[in-house]
Amino acid sequence: MxxxxxxxxxxxxxxxSKALAAATSASTLSTWALPDLLPNERLVPFEGMPRTGTNRxxxxxxxxxITPSDQVFNVQHYGIPEVDPKTFSLEVSGLVKQPIKLxxxxxxxxxxxxxxxxxxxxxxxxxxxFMNAVYxxxxxxxxxxxxxxxxxxxxxxxxxxxxxxxxxxxTLREGSRRELKVTVPFGRSMSLAAIEETDPLxxxxxxxxxxxxxxxxxxxxxxxxxYGVANVKWLTRIDVRSDRYMGRYMARDYxxxxxxxxxxxxVYVESSVTKIRLKSIIARVHRRPSSxxxxxxxxxxxxxxxxxxxxxxxxxVDEGPWxxxxxxxxxxxxxxxxxxSIDLGSLSPGKHTLVSRAIDAKGxxxxxSTDDEIALKRxxxxxxxxxxxxxxxx
Amino acid sequence: xxxxxxxxxxxxxxFKTTATLLATLPLLWAASPLIxxxxxxxxxxxxxxxxxxxxxxxxxxxYYVADQSTGALAEAVVSLKPTQTIEIPPNDTPANVLVDQExxxxxxxxxxxRTGDRVRFTNSDETLHNVMLSHPADAFNVNLxxxxxxEHQFKSSVETFRPHRLGCVYHGSMRAWVFVYDxxxxxxxxxxxxxxxxxxxxxxxxxxxxxAAGRLVWNETIKVSAKDALIKNIxxxxxxxxxxxxxx
Numbered sequence: 001m002x003x004x005x006x007x008x009x010x011x012x013x014x015x016x017s018k019a020l021a022a023a024t025s026a027s028t029l030s031t032w033a034l035p036d037l038l039p040n041e042r043l044v045p046f047e048g049m050p051r052t053g054t055n056r057x058x059x060x061x062x063x064x065x066i067t068p069s070d071q072v073f074n075v076q077h078y079g080i081p082e083v084d085p086k087t088f089s090l091e092v093s094g095l096v097k098q099p100i101k102l103x104x105x106x107x108x109x110x111x112x113x114x115x116x117x118x119x120x121x122x123x124x125x126x127x128x129x130f131m132n133a134v135y136x137x138x139x140x141x142x143x144x145x146x147x148x149x150x151x152x153x154x155x156x157x158x159x160x161x162x163x164x165x166x167x168x169x170x171t172l173r174e175g176s177r178r179e180l181k182v183t184v185p186f187g188r189s190m191s192l193a194a195i196e197e198t199d200p201l202x203x204x205x206x207x208x209x210x211x212x213x214x215x216x217x218x219x220x221x222x223x224x225x226x227y228g229v230a231n232v233k234w235l236t237r238i239d240v241r242s243d244r245y246m247g248r249y250m251a252r253d254y255x256x257x258x259x260x261x262x263x264x265x266x267v268y269v270e271s272s273v274t275k276i277r278l279k280s281i282i283a284r285v286h287r288r289p290s291s292x293x294x295x296x297x298x299x300x301x302x303x304x305x306x307x308x309x310x311x312x313x314x315x316x317v318d319e320g321p322w323x324x325x326x327x328x329x330x331x332x333x334x335x336x337x338x339x340x341s342i343d344l345g346s347l348s349p350g351k352h353t354l355v356s357r358a359i360d361a362k363g364x365x366x367x368x369s370t371d372d373e374i375a376l377k378r379x380x381x382x383x384x385x386x387x388x389x390x391x392x393x394x
Numbered sequence: 395x396x397x398x399x400x401x402x403x404x405x406x407x408x409f410k411t412t413a414t415l416l417a418t419l420p421l422l423w424a425a426s427p428l429i430x431x432x433x434x435x436x437x438x439x440x441x442x443x444x445x446x447x448x449x450x451x452x453x454x455x456x457y458y459v460a461d462q463s464t465g466a467l468a469e470a471v472v473s474l475k476p477t478q479t480i481e482i483p484p485n486d487t488p489a490n491v492l493v494d495q496e497x498x499x500x501x502x503x504x505x506x507x508r509t510g511d512r513v514r515f516t517n518s519d520e521t522l523h524n525v526m527l528s529h530p531a532d533a534f535n536v537n538l539x540x541x542x543x544x545e546h547q548f549k550s551s552v553e554t555f556r557p558h559r560l561g562c563v564y565h566g567s568m569r570a571w572v573f574v575y576d577x578x579x580x581x582x583x584x585x586x587x588x589x590x591x592x593x594x595x596x597x598x599x600x601x602x603x604x605x606a607a608g609r610l611v612w613n614e615t616i617k618v619s620a621k622d623a624l625i626k627n628i629x630x631x632x633x634x635x636x637x638x639x640x641x642x
Binding site (some may be wrong): 132 | 443457568569
C-alpha cells in the first residue's frame, strides 16, 4: 500500500532549510532588554497586587527577552514524574507503517532545530492569584513532522495524540452507579492540519540547557503559538489515530465555555483551548522627579499571541484616549512576545489607572473584561482580557 | 468537610484581622513562650540586614527591605539549633497564630511556631481559597470560603532549611511557609530586622537564617557561655541566595 498522507512526503528537505534558518535567526538576536531605571527614575509599584514569588514571571523586574529559569512557571495535573534519561524512549505507534522507538541519544542525533516561543498557561491572568505564568524561551530539539514522515502515516491517520509519563487515576461519572476509575496518562491531541500549521518541535533543551524535570525533562512537545497545555511534558508516546482523542484535558478540562450572541439570545459554545489569544500587559512604570506639580511617567510592557503579527499596542491613562506605544523592532520572532514602551507625559499626583491593549494584523483587539468575549466566558482559561494597573503618585 | 473547620461566627471575631502583614508579626513573638530563667542562661540578640549588589540583583528586595539605608531584612526566620542535648521545657502555653488569605496572598506569608501551637487560617477574600500541606504528620487540604476558618495544631518539627510550604490549590501563585520547632529558640524578623533569644542554655549551636520567600540562607556555628549577652549582627548578600538545582 502506498503511503499517501501529505505529512509523509513533504518535509525532509524543508526541515533541513528551516533548521538552518532558525539557527541563523537565533544567533543574530541581540541581548535586548527592557530599559533599566535611569538614575533619576524610580519604580512605581502596582497597587493591590500580591507579591510575585519564585517560578513566576516578575513583571516589575522584567528586563530580559528570554526569561531566566527562576521565573519560569510549571503547571502539571498528574504530578511531576521522574523519567530517567538513560532508559527513556519515545515511541511512535498507531496508524503508521513504520512504528519507531527512539532513545534520547537517538533523538539528539537527529537534525537539530530551534523554536522561539512565548509559552503561556491558558489560566494565566484569570485572577490576581494566577497571573505570572508566561515566559519566553528558546527551545532546542528535533522536528516532529520529519519523524512522523519517516514513520509513514497510513491514509486513515487524522489525529496525533501525545502522551506524557505522568499518570493518574481518574474517576468518571463520579458519584453515580456507573462510576468508573481508570488510571490514564496525561494526553493531548492535535489534528494533522494543526501539526502542519504549527510545525511542533520535540524539545530536549531550553536556552541551551537540558530541560528541567519540572518543565518536562527529558522531552516535551513545543507547539508554537499554542497555550501551555498543548505542549505535553515528559513526552513518551505519540499515537497516530483515525478518531478523536477524548481524554480529560481535551474533552472535559481546558474546554472554554463562552456565550455567543445570536439575535437576542446568548448561546453557550464549548471549545478546546488551543491557540494563544492576543494579549498585552504593562510590566513596569517608572517615574521621574515631579516638575511644576506633575510627575513625568513612562511605562513598558509585553504583548504576545498566536504568532499573528502584532501591529499596534495602545495604552490608556484613566478614561483618556488610547495612546500608541512604541513596539520595539528587535528582537523579533514570530511566536515570541514583543516589548513596548510609552512616554506618558506628566500626570497629576494621586491615583491613576493604566491599561494596555494589543491589536494584530487580523484586526483583532485585545478585549476588555466587559467585552462579550470575556464577560460571557464562564470558564477561566483563555484569560486574555486587558489588565488595568493601579498606581499611586501621591 | 473537616470537623475542625468551623464558621467564623461560631468563634466570634477575636481572631479576625484586616491588619497588614507587618502588623501581624508581633503576635508571633508575643506568643512564643520563654524557657524558665536559669542562673547560667545567656541571651543572644542582633539584626539581619541585606547588602545589595547592583551586579547581582535580588529581585525580592523591594518586598522585604523597607529602608535601603539600613538594609534591615524582614520576614527572615532565625533559629538556634543545638548541637548537643539541652533540656527544653514543654510548650505549656501554646500560641494561637492567625494566617489570613487576603488579596490573593497569605498574610503573613511566613510564620514560625512551636509544636503544639495552633494556627488558624482564614479567608478575607470573596473568592474561594484553599490551604494545602502535604506532610506525613501534618497533612491537610481544606477549602475556605469568605470568613471561614480552619485550625491546625502542628505536631512535628521541621528543619530551618526545610520548612512546610503551604499553597492554595486554586491560585498557584499563593504560597506560605510554616517553620515548626520543638524548642523556643527561633524568631521571625520584623521590619527592623531584629531578633532576640533569652534564657539560652550554654553550649554550641548552629545559628541559622532562612528567608524562604526570598530564597536566602545563612548559617554559622556559635558558642554560648554562661551568662553571655551576645550580640550578632548578620549581613546577607547576594552570595546567600539559595542556588537552584540545575535539573529540578
